[in-house]
Amino acid sequence: MRLLSRIMSTVAIVGVMGLGTAQAQDLSFMSFTYAEEANTATVQALLDGFNEAESLSVEPLGFAWGDMQRNIFLRARSNTLPDVAQLSERWLPTFANLDSLVDLNTVYGQETLEATFAPDALAMGNIDGRQLALPLISGSIGLVANKAVLEEAGVEAPTTLAEFKEALIAVRDAVPNSVPYSMATKNNGSILIDFMIWNWVHGGSIIDAEGNAVVDSAESRAALQFMVDLMNERLAAPEIDRPDSRRLLAQGASAFYFDAPQTRTFLRDFSGQGEAFDVNVLPLRTPVLNEGDASTSVQWGHLLVQFAPGGTASAEDPADKFLSYLTSDAVQTDFPLKMSALPVTNSARAAVADDAYLTAWAEATGASRTNEVGIWSNAADMTTIIGEEVQGALLGQKSVDDAIAAMQARLTESMANATPAG
Structure with a gap:
């Protein structure tokens, strides 16, 4: 069911008869998925489908994932924000105070949204009771x-950290010129994820619930030393970002990396194999430090935000019709599967419950945790700090002790004026 249809069936909307004859209006959509060569055509098909359904054209604005936040802030300063933008879930707190960001509870109604979306998906876009984004x-x-690659190296899927390292060594020795674990070693946003997960595995944390930096532990x-050891033993490599990890694994030159579904x-x-490569894609639980520990992962998703003058909009606006279309059953039972991700609405999840890959991914998720950096108003600054200090240790520019001490000091200073974003 489409969100707009649900609203119209439960709320009396003045002038509803005029919707079908409304003049076509253009709107803009800023998207990092549109900028990804593998997915441009898929997103364009969405835009074409919306144009056919509503006679409204969408101007796509494609920017690389790493450039999105900077471009949104630049456009905010010049009053040229798009009508709708796609965000990584961890970015939302960064934009929460923009006056033009629409609280979508005021557009669709909180009860309607809660009835439509899976709770875990809807929660990603909620900050202090305001629904500042809808999940995509x-x-x-x-x-x-x-x-x-695991079969070529003669290893089984590892469950503990010790088994993981043994598997990496086997891959290094059996697969020439390989990067056994294509750990993120450049791009602060990517480095943060790898460090945060291994930190959790080792029992550490970065920021506690009260906002104190607690990384000096x-x-x-131990987590950072583990990562440094992997670099020193040629089990990981410098200058690797998430796109590089994907290419290496796809080309049989890597065995493991962290990513979303x-x-x-x-x-x-x-x-270059299309769906024929699917047999090689194996979702795994993150290895644990000790037998019996709970495996962990990071909550993840893509969000949709709306910008409008004064943060005011209505369900009849072109941008809101676009949001309704993107979260309709027609899209949600198709687009997320093409992206190898979970749908976000209750009805769409029920419709695709037999997808074997997504079922395997869900089983491998373990105890998924919120990005502990992304929930703070200074998330971008902290991401930079953590990325720089981890990279310094990985490249041998700093000792592990010095990197952790510097990280602690810089995070403490950064957190001095930070506020919870959720």
């Missing part, structure tokens, strides 16, 4: 393996 796709960030040092879509493209 959802899932988690977890470990992905190339089954064929034996657990965090949509990785399958990228791997199909980068392998």
